[in-house]
Amino acid sequence: MSVNKYEAADLYRECARGDIEGNERTPLLSGSVQTRTKGASFASSVFNLMNAIMGSGILGLAYAMANTGIVGFCILLVVVSTLAAYSIHLLLKLCDQTGINSYEDLGGIALQKPGKVVVALSIIIQNIGAMSSYLFILKSELPAAIDSFVSRDDAGNAWYDDGRLLLILVTLCVVLPLALSPKIGFLGYTSSIAFFFMLYFAIVVVVKKWYIPCPLPHNMTTLSDAFQISNSSDSDCTPKLFVMSSKSGYAIPTMAFSFLCHTAILPIYCELDRPSKARMQNVTNVSIGLSFLFYLVSALFGYLTFYGNVDSELLHGYLFLHRDIMVMTVRLAILLSVLLTVPLILFPARKAASMLLFEGRPFSWLIHIFLTLTILGAVLLLAIFVPDIRNVFGVVGATTSTCLMFVFPGIFYLKINGGPLRSFDSIGAVFMVVFGFTMAIMSFTFIVITWVHDI
Template sequence: MDNMRNSFAALRYICLYPSYKGDERTPLLRNNVQRSEPTTTKGATFISSVFNLMNAIMGSGILGLAYAMANTGVLGFCILLVLVSSLSAYSIHLLLKLCEQTGINSYEEIGEKALQKPGKVLVGISIIMQNIGAMSSYLFILKSELPAAIYTLVEREHTVYDWYEDGRLLLILVTLCVVLPLSLCPKISFLGFTSSFSFFFMVYFAIVVVIKKWSIPCPLPYNVTTPSGGFQISNSSDSDCTPKLFVISSKSAYTIPTMSFSFLCHTAILPIYCELNQPSKARMQNVANVSIGLSSVLYLISALFGYLTFYAHVDSELLLGYDVYLPRDVMVITVRLAILFAVMLSVPLIHFPARKAAILLLFGGRPFSVLIHIFTTVVILGVVLLLAIFVPDIRNVFGVVGATTSTCLLFIFPGVFYLKLNAGPLKSFDSIGAILLVVFGFLMGIISLSFIVITWVQSS
C-alpha cells in the first residue's frame, strides 16, 4: 500500500510539474522516493481534457459508421456500439489502474514491464501500424473528397477531364506541399490550436447529416448526373425505404473493426492524464467516460441519419453519396471543406507517435539525429501515401487495421498487461474482466479478419 501511495505521489508530481518529467518514457517513480511538491503549476481543466480526448477518439471513422449500420441493422449497430464503447471505457480503467500501480506513463513502457522487451516491441509495432492505418484513412478521404470539393467550387460546365479531378495527383501534391513539411518539424505544437475545432467540425457534420436526410427522397432518384459528368442509375425501390433492425451478411464483418478503429484513444490516455489538473484515477476515468459517451452520441446520430438517407445504398465513405444527389449544395460543401481541413492538419499529429515508436524500436536510445528524423518521416509517409493511393475502398483500411492493431491496443494488451502485473487474486472482478476482455478481443479479431479475407477472395 505504501508503494502504491508513493507511486501515485510521484505520478501526480510529474503530471503537474513538467520541468521534472522530461519525456513520457521517463518512469514516474524512481526507487519509491516521494518528492515534495511545489504549488505553482496548474494542469488542464476537466473540460479541456474531455475535448482533447474526444479529438483523439473521433476521426475518419465517423464517415464509415453509416455503412456499418447498413450492414448490421439499427438495433444490431446500437448493441455493438454500446458493447464496444463500454469495453473501451473498461480497458481504459485497467490501463489507469496499471499506471497508478507502476508509476509509468507510457503504453510501450507498460508493455515492457509486463512482458519485457517483446511486450515493448509488440506495443510499438501495433502503434506504428495503427497510426499508419489512421493516416492512410485520412489521406484516402483527401483523395476521394478533395476533387469533389474543388469541382463544386468551379463554376463552369463540364466538358473535358481536368487535372484537379485526379484524386491521386491531388493527394501527392498535398502530401508533398503540406503534410511532409509539417511532419518534418521537430515540434508542431502550434497545430494543437486546430484540434479545438475538430469537435465542432464533427458536431457540424452530424447536424448536416440530420438536415440532409429530408433533402434526398426515398426511393433514390433514377438516372442522376454525377459530379464527374456521368450518370448513375439507381436500383432503389420502395421496399428499400424501411430501416432494417438486424442485418447479417459478409459485409457485417467490417462493423466491429470499424468501431474498434473509431474508439481507439488509448495511446493518448496517459499523456492527457499527465496534463490533467489534480490528476487521479477516478478523475481521469470520468474524463474518459464523458468523452466516450459524447463521441458515441455523435457516432450514433451521424450513422443513423446517414443510413436513413441512403439505406442499403449508403457509401462506405458517407460524404460521397451526397455528391450524386445534392451537387453544389452549400452545406455539403462547407462540411466537406471543414473535414478536409481537419484531416489535412491531423495527419502530421498522428504521424508523430508512429515516428517516435519506429525510432524507439529501430534506433533505441540514440540522441536526436536529423538524418534519422528525416529518413523515418519520409519512409512512414511514403508507406501511408502508397496505401492511400492503391487501396480501393476505405472500408478495407477500417477493417484490417480495426481487426488487428485496434483490437490489440483496445482489448488484448490492456487485459494481458493487467493480468501480468496485477498482484491481486485471479478471481477478483477486474481480473475476470481482463480475461473476458482478452477473449473478446481475440475472438472478434480472428472472426472479423477471417470474414474480411473471405470477402476479398470472393470479390476477386
Template sequence: MSDTDRGFSSNEGGNEDTPLLTSDMGSRSRGASFASSVFNLMNAIMGSGILGLAYAMANTGVVGFCLLLVLVSALAAYSVHLLLKLCDQTGINSYESLGERALHKPGKVLVGCAILIQNIGAMSSYLFILKSELPAAINGFLNAENTGTAWYEDGRILLIIITLGVVLPLAILPRVGFLGYTSGLAFLFMLYFTVVVVMKKWTVPCPLPNNITFLSRACQVSNSSDSECTAKLFVLSSESVYAIPTMAFSFLCHTAVLPIYCELDRPSKARMQRVTNIGIGLSFTLYLISALFGYLTFYAHVDSELLQGYDVYLPRDILVMTVRLAILVSVLFTVPLIHFPARKAAILLLFGARPFSWFIHCLITVSILSVVLILAIFVPDIRNVFGVVGSTTSSCLLFVFPSLFYLRISRQHLRSLDYVGAALLVVFGLAVGALSLTVIILTWVRSS
C-alpha cells in the same frame, strides 16, 4: 531496490488521485489544459471512422448497430481504465514500456509494431479521404465540371501538396500538446458534419431517384420502392463482419491516451479518466447521430464512405460542399496527432530510449509520412482499411493488450472485478479479431 524506488505506487490497488509518476523513460511534459486534453483525445478518436459507420448500420440494422456501438465504446473506456490503472501502479507512462514490463522485450516489440501498423493504417485512411474528396470540393466551389484534365482534379497531386505543406509541418512538432487548438477546431467541424447529415435526411428523396446508379454498389436503383424506405432493426449479411472492426477502428485512442496523460496539467488517474469518459461519450454521441441519419437518408444504398452518396443526389449543394471542406480540414488536423505515437513507437523500436535528436525525429517523421502517402495513393477502397486494420491491430490495441498487460502486471486478486473483466476482454478481443479477419478474407476470396 524497493517497489517505490522502481516507480511503483504505494497503493497496490491504485489510488484514483495518485499523480502520474515519472518512468524510466524520462521526465514528462506538463501544461495541457483539461479542455485541450479532451479535444486532443476526441481528435484521436474521431476521424475517417465517422464516414463509415452509416455503412456499418446499414449492414447490422439500427438496433444491432446501437447494441454493438454501446458495447465497443464501453469496452474502449474500460480498457483505458486498465491502462491508466497500470500507469498508476507502475509509474510507466508508455504503452510500449507497459508491453515490456508485461512480456519483456517481445512485448515491447509487439506493441510497437501494432501501434506503428495501426496508426499508419489510420493516417492512410485519412489521406485517402483527402484524395477522394478534395478534387470534388474544389470543383464544387469553382462551379466547374470534373473533366479530369486540370491539375487540381487529380487527388494524388493535391495529396502530395497537402502532405508537404500542412501535414509535415504539424507532424514535425515535438509535443502533442501543441495540437490542442487544431483538435478543438477539428471537433467543431465533426459537430458541423453531424448537424448537416441530420438536416439532409429530409432533402434526399426516398425512394431514391429512378435514373441514378449508386456509386459503391454499382446497382441500379430503378427498382426502388417504398419498402426500401423502412429502416431495418437487425441485418445479418457477409458485409456485417465489417461492423465491429470499423467500430474498433473508430474508437481506438489508446496509443494517444498515455502521451496526452503525460502532458495533462495536474495529471492523476481520476483526472485523466474524466478526460477519457467525456471524450468517448461525446464521440459516441456524434457517431450515433451521424450514422443513424446517414442510414435513414440512403438506407440500403448507403456508401462505405458516406459523403460520396451526397455527390450523386445533391450535386452543388452549398451545405454539402461546406461540410465536405470541414471534414477535410478535420481529417487533415487529425493526421499529425495520430502520427505522434507512430513516430514514438518507431523511434523506440529502432533506436531505444535515447536522448532527443532532431535528426532522428525528422528522419522518422518523413519516413512514416512517405509510407502513408504511398498507401493512400494506391488503396482502392477505404472499407478494406477499416476491415483489415480494425480486425487486427485495432482489436489488439483496444481489447487484448490492455487487459493482457493488466493480468501480467497487476497484483489484484484473481477474483477481483478488474481481473475477471480483463480476462474476459482478452477472450473477446481475440475472438472478434480472428473471426472478423477470417470472414473478411473469405469474402475477398469468394468475390474474386
C-alpha cells in the same frame, strides 16, 4: 478514431518538461502539491480526449449500420464503447501502480522487451492505418471539392479531377512540411477545431436526411458511377433492424477503430489538474459517452438517408449534391480537419519507430527526416492503391485496434497486477483478452471472405 491527436501534439509538454522524447517513467503524481503546476481542467481534458477519439472512423459507421441493422449496430456500439471505457480503467490502475505514462513501457514491464516491441509495432501500424484513412478521404473528396467551386463548360476531365495527383501534391506541399517539425505542439491547439468540423458534419447528415428522397430520382444521380442508387426501389428504403452478411465483419473493427484513444489516455492523465484515477475515469466516461452519441446520430441519419446503398465513406454518398452549400462547406471542413490531423498522427508513429530502431540515440535530423519520409511514403502508397476505405477500417480495426483496445490492457493487467484471478478486474481482464482475440479472428475471417467474394 482512434487516432492519437493529443499524444502527438502535447504528449510531453508537462510530463517531459521540454524533452522531445519525454521521460516516460516519471510517476504521474510525482512532486508535492506545492510544486506541481496547475494542470488541465476536467472540461479541457474531456475535450482533449474527445479529440483523440473522434476521427475518420465516423465516416464508416453508417456503412457498419447498413450491414448489421439498427438494433444490431446499437448493441455492438454499446458493447465496444463500454469495453473501451473498462479497458481504460485497467490501464489507469496499472498507471497508478507503476507510475508509467507510456503504453510502450507498460508493455515492457508486462512482457519485457518483446512486449514493448509488440506495442510499438501496433502503434505504428494503427497510426499508419489512421493516416491512410485520412489521405484516402483527401483522395476521394478533394477533386469534388475543387470541382464544386470551379465553373467550366467543357465535359472533359481537368487535371484536378485526378484524386491521386492531388493527394501527392497536397502531401508534398502541406503535410510533409508540417510533419517534419520536431515539435508540433502548436498544431495540437489548431487541431481542436477538428472536433467542431466533425460536429458540423453530423449536423449536415441530420439535416440532409430530410431533403434527400428515397428512392433517388434518376435526374439527381449525376455521378452514377460513384453513387449507384438511381435504380433503388421502395423496398430498398426500409430500415432493417438486424442484418447478417459477410460485410458485417467490418462493423466491430470500424467501431474499435473509432473508439481507440488508449495511447493518449496516460498523457492526458499526466496533465489533469488534481489527478486521480476516479477523476480520470470520469473524464473517460464523459468523453466516450459524448462520442457514443455523436457516432450514433451520424450513423443513424446517414443510414436512414441511403439505407442499403450507403457508401463505405459516408461523405462520398453526397457527391450528387454538386453545388449544395452545406455539402460544399462540410467537405471543406473535413478536408481541413484531415490536413491538420495527419502530421499529428505521424508524430507518435515516428516516436515508436525511433524507439524500435534507434533507441537510446540522441536526436538526429537525419534519422528524423528518414523516418518521416518512410512513414509518410508508406501511408501515401496505401492511400493511393487501397480501393476502398472500408479495407483500412476493417484490417487495421481487426488487428491493431482490437489489440490496443482489448487484448493488451487485459494481458498487461494480468501480468503486472498479480492479484487473485477470482477478483472482478482479473475476470474482466480475462474476458477482454478472450473477447478481443475472438472478435479479431471472426472479423478478419469475414473480411477475407468478402475479398474473395468480390474477386
